[in-house]
Amino acid sequence: MSITIKLFASLREALGEAEFPLALETLPEADVVDGAASVAAIKSALCTRGAQWQEALNQPNLVHALNHKVVYVDAMVADGDELALFPPMTGG
Amino acid sequence: MTISVQAEPINIGDEYAALVGDAPGAAVATFTGYVRDHAGDNPVSVLHLEHYPEMALKVLQSLGQEAVARFGLLEWRIVHRFGSLSVGETIVWVGAVADHRGEAISACEFMMDTLKTDAPFWKREQSPEGTHWVASRGQDEQRRVRWEQGEGG
Numbered sequence: 001m002s003i004t005i006k007l008f009a010s011l012r013e014a015l016g017e018a019e020f021p022l023a024l025e026t027l028p029e030a031d032v033v034d035g036a037a038s039v040a041a042i043k044s045a046l047c048t049r050g051a052q053w054q055e056a057l058n059q060p061n062l063v064h065a066l067n068h069k070v071v072y073v074d075a076m077v078a079d080g081d082e083l084a085l086f087p088p089m090t091g092g
Numbered sequence: 093m094t095i096s097v098q099a100e101p102i103n104i105g106d107e108y109a110a111l112v113g114d115a116p117g118a119a120v121a122t123f124t125g126y127v128r129d130h131a132g133d134n135p136v137s138v139l140h141l142e143h144y145p146e147m148a149l150k151v152l153q154s155l156g157q158e159a160v161a162r163f164g165l166l167e168w169r170i171v172h173r174f175g176s177l178s179v180g181e182t183i184v185w186v187g188a189v190a191d192h193r194g195e196a197i198s199a200c201e202f203m204m205d206t207l208k209t210d211a212p213f214w215k216r217e218q219s220p221e222g223t224h225w226v227a228s229r230g231q232d233e234q235r236r237v238r239w240e241q242g243e244g245g
Contacts, residue, residue: 006144008142008144008212008214009142009214009216009225010214010225012142013225061228065144065147065212068144068146068147068150068151069147069150070210084144084147084212086144086212086214087214087225087228088209088227088228089208089209089210089211089212089213089214089228090208090213090214090215090225090226090227090228091141091143091172091183091184091207091208091211091212091213091214091215092125092172092183092184092204092207092208092211092213
């Protein structure tokens, strides 16, 4: 059971990773309900990777996109899903 | 009724001709965005545009469709670039064809305002002093929210 995490722009640069798989089994058991975990739980799990991750993922305007759609942190992420994290968009 | 996300420069003449086609609607509006040579007081020499390809295509497609629903467009086109762009190059081009000018102009404004905050592109400016990521502007968010409140549409 694994999801794909993608990071973009300043977040990708700060954390030195663009894309990696994350096994939901590595999350605390209580955070996985019917094979899915919330975006908030996944962020918490990633924050245990170190101070840099904590700082980057706790920035107030961080955007979360689940399978290419912007979601709130209560969205549930299941096996095979793609969760992208990035700063506010600045195109155009 | 199409989009393009591309590294190549935008050929505005070709884009316009394709948008209008053989049977133009009564009103055609377009907007072109270029790389500025400054950001505030700081000079900019190159603009790097990072994007999230799969999501960018979906977001641009859906905002074009929303523009059709709101303004009854006959045709529309959104072209957005990625990669490294020099000063004076085109970044973005949008076009809208409608029966009346109000709809065509508003549709271009709606597409640009929505694209700025919703399409996954990120700008990094390069100047003689180094590079930095462009911060999002509250002003852009305000322009975006306007459309949600229905004031603009």
